[in-house]
Amino acid sequence: MRVSKYLLSTQKETPANAEVVSHQLMLRAGMIRRNASGLYSWLPSGLRVLRKVEAIVREEMNNAGAVEILMPMVQPADLWVETGRWDKFGPELLRFQDRHNRDFVLGPTHEEVITDIIRKEVSSYKQLPLNLYQIQTKFRDEVRPRFGVMRSREFLMKDAYSFHLDQQTMDDTYQAMYTAYSNILGRMGLAFRPVLADTGSIGGSMSHEFHVLANSGEDLIAYSTESDYAANIEKAEAPMPTEPRGAATMEMSVIDTPNAKTIEELVEQHGIAIEKTIKTIIVKGASEEVPLVAVIVRGDHELNEVKVEKLDAVLAPFEMAGEAEIRDALGAGPGSLGPVGMTIPVYVDHSVNVMSDFAAGANQDGKHYVGINWERDLPQAEVADLRNVIEGEPSPCGKGTIGLLRGIEVGHIFQLGTNYSKAMGASVLDENGKAQTLLMGCYGVGVSRIVAAAIEQNHDDRGIIWPDAIAPFKVGILPMNMHKSHRIKDMAEKLYSDLNDAGIEVLFDDRKERPGVMFADMELIGLPHVIVIGERNIDNGVFEYKNRRTGEKQEIPFEEIVDFIKSAK
Amino acid sequence: MRVSKYLLSTQKETPANAEVVSHQLMLRAGMIRRNASGLYSWLPSGLRVLRKVEAIVREEMNNAGAVEILMPMVQPADLWVETGRWDKFGPELLRFQDRHNRDFVLGPTHEEVITDIIRKEVSSYKQLPLNLYQIQTKFRDEVRPRFGVMRSREFLMKDAYSFHLDQQTMDDTYQAMYTAYSNILGRMGLAFRPVLADTGSIGGSMSHEFHVLANSGEDLIAYSTESDYAANIEKAEAPMPTEPRGAATMEMSVIDTPNAKTIEELVEQHGIAIEKTIKTIIVKGASEEVPLVAVIVRGDHELNEVKVEKLDAVLAPFEMAGEAEIRDALGAGPGSLGPVGMTIPVYVDHSVNVMSDFAAGANQDGKHYVGINWERDLPQAEVADLRNVIEGEPSPCGKGTIGLLRGIEVGHIFQLGTNYSKAMGASVLDENGKAQTLLMGCYGVGVSRIVAAAIEQNHDDRGIIWPDAIAPFKVGILPMNMHKSHRIKDMAEKLYSDLNDAGIEVLFDDRKERPGVMFADMELIGLPHVIVIGERNIDNGVFEYKNRRTGEKQEIPFEEIVDFIKSAK
Secondary structure (H helix, E strand, O other): OEHHHOOOOOOOOOOOOOOOHHHHHHHHOOOEEEEEOOEEEEOHHHHHHHHHHHHHHHHHHHHOOOEEOEOOOEEEHHHHHHHOHHHHOOOOOEEEEOOOOOEEEEOOOOHHHHHHHHHHHOOEHHHOOEEEEEEEEEEOOOOOOEOHHHEOOEEEEEEEEEEEOOHHHHHHHHHHHHHHHHHHHHHOOOOEEEEEOOOHHHOOOEEEEEEEEOOOOOEEEEEEOOOOOEEEOOOOOOOOOOOOOOOOOOOOEEEEOOOOOOHHHHHHHHOOOHHHEEEEEEEEEOOOOOOEEEEEEEOOOOEOHHHHHOOOOEOOOOOEOOHHHHHHHHOOOHHHOOOOOOOOOEEEEHHHHOOOOEEEEOOOOOEEEEEEOEOOOEOOOEEEOOEOOOOOOEOOOOOOEEEEEEEEEEEEEEEEEOHHHHHOOOEEEOOOOOEEEOEEEEEEEEHHHHHHHHHHHOEEOOEEOOOHHHOOOOEEEEEOOHHHOHHHHHHHHHHHHHHHHOOOOEEEOOOOOOHHHHHHHHHHHOOOEEEEEOHHHHHHOEEEEEEOOOOOEEEEEHHHHHHHHHHOO | OEHHHOOOOOOOOOOOOOOOHHHHHHHHOOOEEEEEOOEEEEOHHHHHHHHHHHHHHHHHHHHOOOEEOEOOOEEEHHHHHHHOHHHHOOOOOEEEEOOOOOEEEEOOOOHHHHHHHHHHHOOEHHHOOEEEEEEEEEEOOOOOOEOHHHEOOEEEEEEEEEEEOOHHHHHHHHHHHHHHHHHHHHHOOOOEEEEEOOOHHHOOOEEEEEEEEOOOOOEEEEEEOOOOOEEEOOOOOOOOOOOOOOOOOOOOEEEEOOOOOOHHHHHHHHOOOHHHEEEEEEEEEOOOOOOEEEEEEEOOOOEOHHHHHOOOOEOOOOOEOOHHHHHHHHOOOHHHOOOOOOOOOEEEEHHHHOOOOEEEEOOOOOEEEEEEOEOOOEOOOEEEOOEOOOOOOEOOOOOOEEEEEEEEEEEEEEEEEOHHHHHHOOEEEOOOOOEEEOEEEEEEEEHHHHHHHHHHHOEEOOEEOOOHHHOOOOEEEEEOOHHHOHHHHHHHHHHHHHHHHOOOOEEEOOOOOOHHHHHHHHHHHOOOEEEEEOHHHHHHOEEEEEEOOOOOEEEEEHHHHHHHHHHOO
């Protein structure tokens, strides 16, 4: 491809409103352009990467025995009514009416449509197991789209759905998808981790996320320093306390804490050890009878919202109570709450249950209790794992300690059980002629998100550093002042033609630009390999080669260049 | 691919509600399934064909120097307001609001979005010409979706848009697209015609349609029997009358025609030659001052709506007046109208202008005039080409006569001039630093429609007959009673593996089905080449080969089969 016939559209300036580096670089490198909030066009360089990611995903899905189909983006509402998601799904589900005032949605996912197809097309156990996938545009009406294509409203996704009569083939397909996802990310040259995940609102029994590792990742991954164990921090089990509850040594008393609204202020102003403090958080309850629930973790621990919303008494998805609501029910503000005299159900983390002589709000503004002891000053509370794990703690797998890594979730595999097939009546006749409800798995890859995640992991201050497998072009030709030199122009044209003939994807910068501009653009768009041609090179019979990742330069004789680039990594 | 791991989903019965043969066969062959009115899922066999069509389109677009991008399906309304199409486009444009009550559309086409990108990204003549394309899902909220994917609401389209500073490069790109489209359809093995077309509501100066020829086609193509001339009948010029207007020989008189509401009834009941009758049609006018216009063609001619709507006085798009409206304005019903004493503007076809002694309605129910003569009985009317051409007439190109063919429009190329670029302010600086409004071309291919059109052209009463280039698989293996014979099973497995190793796409029917069922399925889904394996074949060391198109059978020695299939056409 010649730059003169291409839409390169690079930008020198870092665009305002682009918060993360992948978004900034995708805009600067001319990969995407914003059309409206959360809606992007993929310009040529961006689309080339997107299509490579798509092709690798497709190949690995086919290798794993999945069969490709394509479902419509616009879906009839009645299917969503059948599964109950028409009501349950939030405003991310874009609902609209067609010209005949019939209800439709723009599909954020396709469980309903595929289950409808399967219940109509598959009637016998002989047709199973079946794993169908599509690579298709999705829409989620995010309240605040951001980070470019990392969290856009319209995005490209690979979604697969498998159907089974027995747990064995369900497990086999799940494992095949686990392997396929590992192959996909591995082939793209990305550092990644599969991690145990929470099944969340989609439901089901078993789930792994695939994370591209990057310091800027939104997700925290807890892993074992000495085993393969890795889990999203949402899911990672905190270790049980090894010490029993300490004996009471203090009397409980009230202290005035007019300026202590946070744990940090309490610790600082009143000289209380943070391990002797607790945080009391009020969340919405699951029923009208129990509108509010108190959940408590140690002052130095972080509440884990996903663990909390798993409590039967708590509303899912997790929602904090508002200040007015709290005052109304408990007579004090959020900074002065505690379990002593609490009138709503109380759940405490395991580590809180073993505390003694501890401090907590007195449910009265500006007052705290100190020297609190369980069973003496207040009844025993319900105990559960409610906190995030901490780096250095023993790993729940039993080996090593917990390390933390940041990741960007780009894939997610689930065993859904019969959640959807039961609601929609998807069953087949088994070998004995008996109707059996299908087991179902679903498997998603964020195709457009992988592009952004790859950049978060692979860049420097000059621009993107593409892994070869997903680079928009493998190599760039950068002739210096070609428009003033026939020798350089001829050599560049010959090299361009030779590389094309060898089936190598080349971007040939044939613009009348200063070398500095061309170098900067080439580094920004991040082609893995660059060949520079100047007068000196022609005199010496060598090209100047530069590797984008290592920065290493090499002189390559004219006659060796095609083979060199072919095998360059 | 093994049928046991695939979703074949063939049906024996012709489905109700499928009016055209391609729709019937796509359902029966398990290519598509309906999810809602005008919304289809592509099952594996359908998607394989769709992806092949897509790949050929992409290759030829790239060969022609077009550069691929991808724009969002959801488009902000403000761009449509800028070009005025927010108001002008009918209810086919699906409008909706997002969660923040902002207006959006589901894109039926992308002129607005691409012009917005270009006006922001392209600032200099040096970046032009530029031809950008995408292959992407579109949505048109058709009032009555039908014919399966031939006129669905959601469909796959390739749309390209080119931008130019001068007519020369505009013409060059237009020609390159003309060639690319011919290559695309030619490579797919389809009989097709490029035809001159009307530019219609999209506007512009020059346009060709590409039609796949099929007896079931909705469009009529007028072509010359002795030149390359071909035009959509909407556009084909009718020849001017060669004879002058005849002299009057009759007096005008009124006759009672109480039962003659149509030309046919008039001719039959009153013995009037059809060439002496005229049809008067009342259509809506372009302005409030002229709400209705009368257009007149000879009794044996067909009114051409596209030609009519080109008249300045007539509303575009063409709309017939309702009966009540006609009665109100003219005092008679649609069956008794004529130009004598007509109180609204009258336009007549050239062939009407040369008529003499003719008959027409008297603008009074149950009455006609006979013996009407222009200028004597009524004033001279405005004259224009208002009718369809007729088979056997002289061709407007000057060579040969008109022949008529039926076609299915699968491609359309346009020169749009500055219609969109002016409305949206898309200009660049020319060599002299002066701002110039861009010329624009647009070029569409109905990717999903091609699949249906190919079937309309290529089928018999047993099913589809795929051209090799777009067949879901090149070859089918059909082992007879393999589950009872190890010899057959082993041979079939070996053949399957050999063909796969040779890079040939194979569908291996490994089901426990009766040979009759397997044969019928194979013919229905239309693979071009089929290899049958029975006990007799193994005894004789030959496979039985059958060509789907010709029906021809051949025995091919085991060792020659791979090469034979490789080169089979």
